[in-house]
Amino acid sequence: MPTMSNSQFGLLKERRFLPFFLTQGLGAFNDNVFKNALIVLVTFVMVGLSEDQKHGLTNLAAGLFILPFFLFSAISGQFADKFDKSRLAVAVKVLELLIMLVGVFAFMHQHVPLLLVLLFLMGLHSTLFGPLKYGILPQVLKSEELVGGNGLIEMATFLAILGGTILGTSLIGIPERGAMFVGVCTVVLAVLGLVTAWLMPPTAPVDPESKLDWNLFRATWRSVRELTDNRTVFLSCLGISWFWFFGSIYFTQLPVYTESVLGGSAKVYTMLLAIFSIGVAVGSVLCEKLSGHKVEIGLVPFGALGMTLFGADVYFAWPEAVTARGLGISAWLAMPGAKRVVADLIGMAVFSGFFIVPLFALVQSRSDPKRRSRIFAANNILNAVFMVIASLIAVGLLAKVGLTIPQLLLATAIMNAIVAIYIFTLVPEFLMRFLVWIFINLVYRIDLKGLDNIPDEGPVIVACNHVSFMDALIVGGTVRRPMRFVMYYKIYNLPIINWMFRAARAIPIAGAKEDPEMLARAYQAIDQALAEGEVVGIFPEGQITRDGEINSFRPGIEKILAGRPVPVIPAALRGMWGSIFSRKDSALQRARLPRRFWSRIGLTLDPAWTPDQVTATKLEAKVRELRGDWA
Template sequence: MKKHTSQFALLRQRRFAPFFWTQFLGAFNDNVFKTALLTILTFDAARWTSADPSLLNNLIPGLFILPFLLFSATAGQLADKFEKAGLTRAVKLLEIAIMVVAAFGWMSHQLWLLVAAVVGMGLHSTIFGPVKYAYLPQQLRPEELVGGNGVIEMGTFVGILLGEVLGAMLVLHEPWGVQLVAGGTIAIAVLGWLCSRGVPITPAPAPLLRIDWNPLTETLRNISEVRRNRTVFLSVLGNSWFWFYGALLLAQFPLYAKRVLHGDHGVFVLLLTVFSLGIGAGSLLCERMSGRKIEIGLVPFGSIGLTVFGIDLFLASLGYVDAGEVGVSGFLARHGSLRILFDCVMIGMFGGFYIVPLFALIQTRSDPAHLSRTIAGMNILNALFMVAAALVAMLLLGAGLTIPQLFLVTALMNAAVTVYIFLLVPEFLLRFVAWMLIHTVHRVEAIDAERIPEEGAAVLVCNHVSYVDALVIMAASPRPIRFVMDHRIFKTPVVSWLFRAGGAIPIAPAKEDPQLMERAYERIAQALAAEELVCIFPEGKLTRDGEVDVFRSGVQKILVRTPVPVIPMALRGLWGSLWSRSPGNPFERAFRRGPWSRLALAVGEPLSPAQATPELLRQMVLRLRGDWK
């Protein structure tokens, strides 16, 4: 069995560590600067501007993301055309120049220069975004991608956290706050450039690409290209919705801390701290919870948490006891404060569960030669959603909603939007059901699951023990699988739409419905021609005694039309479970086995089409299963 190393081992490797620290320092510096500006405009507004602080708290994040709308398409082309290490170093030099401009703004109390620097840092992040996420698939192996993305997301949000904490603390430091921010952001930018010098050469995937400098036409082309892959496009929309949710929530934190919790800037920093720690923890836990593969079943799980704890944050705010302005210690002593902090942590953690698998899915299912432009298209949509979040917040707050009520509305919108997306892409829902099954009712060990190919067509064959066999196999596979199932089960009320949407192929015996059987073989051939995985249960029925029955000749009929590798598999431990046909009261069986009962899926060596006879496949499945039914 392949030995797995910790995802943190990547931090000791040159292909990952310099890039990690480069992006970490970029996120850190962005937020030192932005948070310092937002803090000074919230807690010391009179010395800088006469504008409404609530308006500025929503406007400045909007200005930061404006370049994403205007220049993401161009940035995606640059990342596909040019070598990524050199491009990374150029972006870091741009960051140094922007921080110098900002320093003049800080020292001269010129708000317009600081606002220009906000737009400049948005441009810096716009150019770096496609490089950041397209770099990882080029340098990491597939089994490292979830862990690598988790570490990057953890680093990003820890950088955001530390930047927000440092920015809020430095700018209000008397009497040198402004000078400390001005000098500190330049120093961080220089350090980021020094780290970027260690990033290894990463070849351009499309060096002959001709750049279209017209941002409008290239933006339309980018989004059109992303839409060709429906799953990727809807995953991009799901990603953009997360940024809507997060932008709307985080933009309210300064005034939430001041007006609702009646806290000083330390309470604001505390909210940011626990939220960012939650995001970091959720991002890192993704590798463990996904079994080191891209597990999109975590996405609905994360979405549910975003809604549940978003609603509870509203309820916790109503129960908070206000007794005048407080610092951190005073806030922690108030009734209801710990519940508010817990909700912020959990929103962050479930946000990590939501976003990391989505990123990995987009990276692996996009065309490698077009990946940077796909990321750029995603950034354009992210920017649109974040601008929309700022507008929605201003409209709802202007209409009289309180900030806690805004949290409630956002959580309810999250529930509606995610249900819609997951109904459009049933793979998310199916993987969620599979993931829940093997993390609640059962503990599943996948043996040699890496033998299931990550690309190309193959036929998977397995013994048929229970009604949840397909879910267990699906949970172990790195890719979607087209299951061939009995037409009567396929027509089961309520769940029939799920089978259909998941691409299951109904089949009937020749003597019962020869036309349906022929259509099934045609659909199997089409799926294999499209390089998909197809799984069949050659026994043709569930076992009634726990033994492996005779394999029918369906595999050979498939291989005559489409010769592809055949992979034998065996389920162990499901016989006698609630889901099997073993004798006795099913609920007694369930209680006898207890929760988290063990089972396994063992995957054998692939066979060539010529070798894959029903007799040999049955022998291999029996060997893989052993004595454990």
């Protein structure tokens, strides 16, 4: 278990992370103070506006804030890849300060047209900062820190949304001086953001030789098109955009849902908003503990499942509108179903964190470093598109189809299940990792050593001892990069788990006397996988141990390296002998019943060996040494 010193919270003590963390948090906070103060100003403070004018201005404000994401995301991604991200952050914060200085005048004079222009510019500020925000993390964090760092960023983002919403609406509501307080507050926040941005250490440009394309439409089209080059990254970005589709419907409907369906007051709305925001924050930071410091995409289906179940239960907890109106927090919580709605929002929010954080980390870890910011810029475009579509669908289902708000929320949860199943069908690695993650965490506790010895990219062979039927799932489910295992065809063909091996593109192999053609195909597939820069896992013993001892390593590894010399990482599973699925006490060739679940096991990986160092004999000796006496 990580201690506080080496957990994600330890990053908050380091200059490489803390100034950036504060900069992005202050920016998101300021965005929401400004935006919500403007909406409340138009809706509640200004006199002489009709209801149609209020609705029109509110919708215009939402559209103006999101428009820059369509127009300027591609350009901002180019900037973030070409220039030092820390200095670019300073420039963005200078822009924010200038906007807020003008905003003081606009708020004090209730100059709505100017405020709308400034809101558009704040959207531009967020557009410029977005690709920088996610592109910089892999440059300043180690690979094992990515999940924790992203969790902290998502936590800060949702808490900033909450805090900015509460502060903006509270300040603008102060009689006579509310507008002045909002203006001064936004300037102070912008100054603080500029100071923290200035404290960010320099980061090297990842693609300084790239040429800027100033044609907005061509650059946008190219950015989105290039996103599809990496299928896993593209589908992960679609998953992120779906999260914003899902979340925007719940966030958008929450005020009206609270007032007209739940019968709650503005304080109840604020409480529910706080619950949801804090829930996402908690789920985001829990990802590091659940994933064991690695990008665990198995959490994504887990998150989608929770989002669907809790999201659907919001409907069943409170399917019809009540006649009461304006209930305070205590009175509302005393109503039947209120606590269940609160529990559902908490559950949905926490699982949303499980869903979104690994996707961000996955895109960061598997995207081209030279184009990473442009990839996130394209993702921002998709996010904006999905949020607009969500708004249109919500309006259509409510106004045209005649759904109630609870029915709309149920429909959204059902859509979430359908989309999740579709994505996991396209990328079975998500679902496979989920099942492996569940299995490993239910049956075993793993002591990991040397996981960082797996390179972030490039071909490599991982050679491990073979103790149980679950070895491939345990090693493959622990290593961050996808692994293609070479396994005996009879294990590959085992019922129930065969589909997992196929989804992981395992390579079945047979002995030369059993099936020489399968053996030849296996060597060919191994060579092809290494040629494509993949990680290949092998069990050089060729069979599962029957007595707990490591069998002699066969020379197949030498044949592989003769045709394709790549690095080799010796690995040792420890503590598996005697666990469920090993062959101890199994004279009848059955998996014995476990003496206990959640048994402690270990996996140790040695630093990579160069191909010329490797022989079957030396590799066997090293694996024996790594395993030690803990069989």
